[in-house]
Amino acid sequence: MKIGVLALQGAVREHVSLLEKVGAQAIAVKRAEQLADLDGLVLPGGESTTMGKLMRKYDLVDPIVEMHQQGKPIFGTCAGMILLAKKIEGQEEPHLGLMDITVKRNAFGRQVDSFEADLFIKGVAEDFRAVFIRAPYIASVGPEVEILSEVDGNIVAAKQDTLLAASFHPELTDDVRVHQYFVKMVRESLDKKQSVGV
DSSP states (O other), X not given: OEEEEEOSSSSHHHHHHHHHHTTOEEEEEOSGGGGTTOSEEEEOOSOHHHHXXXXXXXXXXXXXXXXXXXXXXXXXXXXXXXXXXXXXTTBSSOSSOOEEEEEEXXXXXXXXXXXXXXXXXXXXXXXXXXXXXXXXXXXXXXXXXXXEEEXXXXXXXXXXXXXXXXXXXXXXXXXXXXXXXXXXXXXXHHHHHHHTTO
């Protein structure tokens, strides 16, 4: 199983390290041709506007959308969640526009308003210590989206079929459970492909 971490910005090494801890082969991805032989992809944190521009500059948008169309799981954390969203409050155009969610950027405030919280994440953990840094949250979800976690009534983790999104930075802790959950999604998508003989 080979999972890529989009290496335009953000805590790429940390994602790679946690993915390897839970048994995946992980690689940092900078070029479109690297996406073809991946089984899943992580979009890390960073600055979503900058990452969106770099994705377009390096012709990564269409190949990532194609990965999604092929049923390959994609996991967006913090800015990565914004990249996945179909709607971004205060912005006309989405980046990838794959997940039926509306996100609010910097929803919890600026860098100084960063915080940690113990989360219940459905199907993942009863007590996940999550790190929020200039974090967005999900303002609303479509009918196909499953809400996995909330903080003070704000949605901070969700899943839609093969898409997973989190407002926080699971890679900045030693807790592997969120990455384990994503690897399980990738494994399930591979099993599904094998069973239908793709």
